[in-house]
Amino acid sequence: MASTFSGDETAPFFGFLGAAAALVFSCMGAAYGTAKSGVGVASMGVMRPELVMKSIVPVVMAGVLGIYGLIIAVIISTGINPKAKSYYLFDGYAHLSSGLACGLAGLSAGMAIGIVGDAGVRANAQIELLLGYLRITICLGLKDECILRIIIVFYPLN
Amino acid sequence: MASTFSGDETAPFFGFLGAAAALVFSCMGAAYGTAKSGVGVASMGVMRPELVMKSIVPVVMAGVLGIYGLIIAVIISTGINPKAKSYYLFDGYAHLSSGLACGLAGLSAGMAIGIVGDAGVRANAQIELLLGYLRTTICVGRKDDCILRIIIVFYPLN
Numbered sequence: 210m211a212s213t214f215s216g217d218e219t220a221p222f223f224g225f226l227g228a229a230a231a232l233v234f235s236c237m238g239a240a241y242g243t244a245k246s247g248v249g250v251a252s253m254g255v256m257r258p259e260l261v262m263k264s265i266v267p268v269v270m271a272g273v274l275g276i277y278g279l280i281i282a283v284i285i286s287t288g289i290n291p292k293a294k295s296y297y298l299f300d301g302y303a304h305l306s307s308g309l310a311c312g313l314a315g316l317s318a319g320m321a322i323g324i325v326g327d328a329g330v331r332a333n334a335q336i337e338l339l340l341g342y343l344r345i346t347i348c349l350g351l352k353d354e355c356i357l358r359i360i361i362v363f364y365p366l367n
Numbered sequence: 368m369a370s371t372f373s374g375d376e377t378a379p380f381f382g383f384l385g386a387a388a389a390l391v392f393s394c395m396g397a398a399y400g401t402a403k404s405g406v407g408v409a410s411m412g413v414m415r416p417e418l419v420m421k422s423i424v425p426v427v428m429a430g431v432l433g434i435y436g437l438i439i440a441v442i443i444s445t446g447i448n449p450k451a452k453s454y455y456l457f458d459g460y461a462h463l464s465s466g467l468a469c470g471l472a473g474l475s476a477g478m479a480i481g482i483v484g485d486a487g488v489r490a491n492a493q494i495e496l497l498l499g500y501l502r503t504t505i506c507v508g509r510k511d512d513c514i515l516r517i518i519i520v521f522y523p524l525n
Binding site: 217223297298299302303305306307309310313314317318320321324325328329331332335336 | 376377379380382383384386387390391394395397398399401402403405406409410412413416433440444447449
């Protein structure tokens, strides 16, 4: 009543919580993936220092997951503007679910990248070539899954 | 009241939560399956690099589980449109249960694919041929389980 925005008053709670969830959980996944793969690279680098630069791939893939969560959080946050466009509970729920979906998908993708990256990097130190491609393929597959999820979750909102 | 959509206001909360659940839990299953099978492939690839490409099967099967959850999430999200069609609590509960069913079924199928894929890949390194076909059959069976669950859960909604 004293406020100038339209729509439901408690709706931005859910919307902003969705933005925060997208950022936080994908960041957790990125951190786990980076940490676990990094430990593998460190252990492997003691024996084979020349393979360290090639084995950075899982670490970079896991870091990119955090960027995806950031993009989704920004998209959600800029979509919550009650002064410009009425923000109802419907929109709040939609933003919450998409943020949660993106964040938790990024969390699981990051954990998978960490586990596979750790094992793959250590195995790559022993057998080169084929195993390197395998590891990269797995990481790319997980990353593309995450991208697809983010993009397609967002179409119902617009 | 000030909003233009019909039906119950809190119903989209359950609906969108169902869409998020379908996505998130099947993604967790896909991540577990990919990670566990990938570790097995990495360990096996050290001894037998020529079998790595054939042992990708459980990894790919687990990744596909995530796509199933994505499809269900999209179907649920596009079904929540209070401006076009009244969205009551009934619809919200139905969407929540189907999303949970699909997601948790995908989670269990992914965990099964991961555990069996890890063991099968390591055994395949020692005995070829027959065990390869057995492992493929188990993974395909899990995947068909998941497909059937998704399809059958959706008929009551339409």
